[in-house]
Amino acid sequence: MGAIWDQFVSLFTNVLLLIYNFLGHGGNAFGVSIILFTMLIRGITWPLNAQQLKGAKAMQDLQNDKEWQDIQKKYAKDREKLAQEQMRIYKDRGINPFASCLPTLIQFPIIIGLYQSIIRALAASPLGLLQLARSVYQVSWLSPFLNIATLIPLNSRFLWMDLGRPEGIPFPGGFTLSFLPYGFPTLAIIVALTTYLQTKLTMPPSTNPGDQTAAMNSMMSIYMPLFLGWLVLNYASGLAVYFVTSNVLGIVQYAMMGRVNWRNVLPGGGKPAPAKKK
């Protein structure tokens, strides 16, 4: 399993290095590589994201459905019967309750693989550099583009960041805060904001006060930005570049699909549509 995962990370590393090579190794090239690579990943997982959105929308619609709400009340004390009825409705309506989870499951290894490939490519230690040297594909037709001698060392600078380290803009006058050792966490705030925006903008409205999906979405819209912001505070800023790019592209994708709910980000917005009857 470890060897397969290593191959997966190596694949990501080689793609990143190929893009970096095509960009000419210059200043900001690795940051731009991460952005382009994220766009590539987003492009590949576009159908999955669309499926996730459709699945989430179907589940949300179901929460507002009269028949669904009725069986919740009717079988509130009989969980087994409730589960049977829910399965029947899923089947009748052609809804896969896991359709919205599967793409998330698939994206997690991609996020972790990308993070590991960024760290591997930046090779902050001799052991890391050795691992990088071995990860680079030794294929003759790729050798003009993936030559370890010319690729190393990678330029890890991107805008004001060192992509191999957590981001922070030093406080003026040498001021320090122990809980913000890298300075003012600009990127962590941007990641948290764009994650919040993405979650809010793509959250369908709900009429049902007992709607579990809506309650979970609401909870996730708070916890996910905080969690990702915390990650960015503590881990290599290359990951933050991925998060910001991915969030922005996510919003763009949802907007292109006509699913963005701009009212959700306005105070008091996101008023629910009336419950529909089957």
Add this chain to the structure above:
Amino acid sequence: MKRFALISLVLLGGILLSACSAAAQSISWPGLSADANHAYLAKGQFVYAVRLSDGSKVWQYPASGGSQVFDASPVLTPDGQLLAGSAGSDNGLYSIDPATGKDKWSAPFTGPDHWIASPLVLQNTIYAPNNNGTLYALNLATGGKRWSLPLGHSLWGTPATDGKLIFVPSLDHFLYAVDPQAQKIAWKADLGGAAAGSPVVSADGKTVYVSSSAKKLFALDTTTGSIQWTANTTDWVWNAPALSGDTLFASDISGNVYSIGAVNGKNAWPVVQPDGPVTGSPLAIQNGVAVATESGFVYAFDPHGASLWNIGVGGNIYTSPVASGNLILVAPLNADFMLAGVSNDGKQILWKFTGK
């Protein structure tokens, strides 16, 4: 159920990313040096002094773990100090009393970045290459900064000297010759690839040998930096070759071992390939050369490349083996011990040091 699954996923992601973050720290293979009676092992949060007679611990520095991460080989100085650079967030270069394990300077010298390379001591000055690409010249007695010189990208290789110039390899593909009197670069030579390991200077001081990721070994004139010869290797010779008389023993990360003429750059051996990649420098021994492989073995070859002996030590060996007395010291990674004392005839492991 779905809520539980999502929260679990987020937590799992956090845990996995936390595991990955180890790579973000400068965690690498251990550093090792020795005198006649003790081995000095830099590993993780501590530097250990180990008695060579029985493999027991004499002291560890610091007494309890802090923010230090010691990877670079500790350096014994002529005036009785042990210098150890940290690749941890403290960025400290420490002077330790090798007899007691206590600090010798009033405070460590704090660099702007990690210390991955070991420093070089010449007369009463320490020349310490930092990961930020700057060479620092420090007062040997106090650790105070005398001057500094920005060179290039990260400096990971321990400098070498001919007594006049300081030769500093860099990941930016250059070998820099620094004139310590003028405090400037005397010359620099393009190696066509990153130089992560150390150079070595010939006994007469006229030639400096260094390798790079371009899969080449170079012999350069120490005065001018002009290339005397270039030897192609199958893969990257990571660390300094071992100079023994007129022969350079070198090894690469594909596991090939070479015997290269120091004068003409010709490899005298057929394919000699023990069972794994070699990152450490070969060790010249009385009747040939020994190399330690990633597969956890030490192999010895005679001057013609014929096998003398081999011994399985365990773990993955990336650190250069060190000889002292009748021992070959080996510091593996990923083993249930930190250091092994192998008899120099390769017949047995005399002791293992576990850190306790």
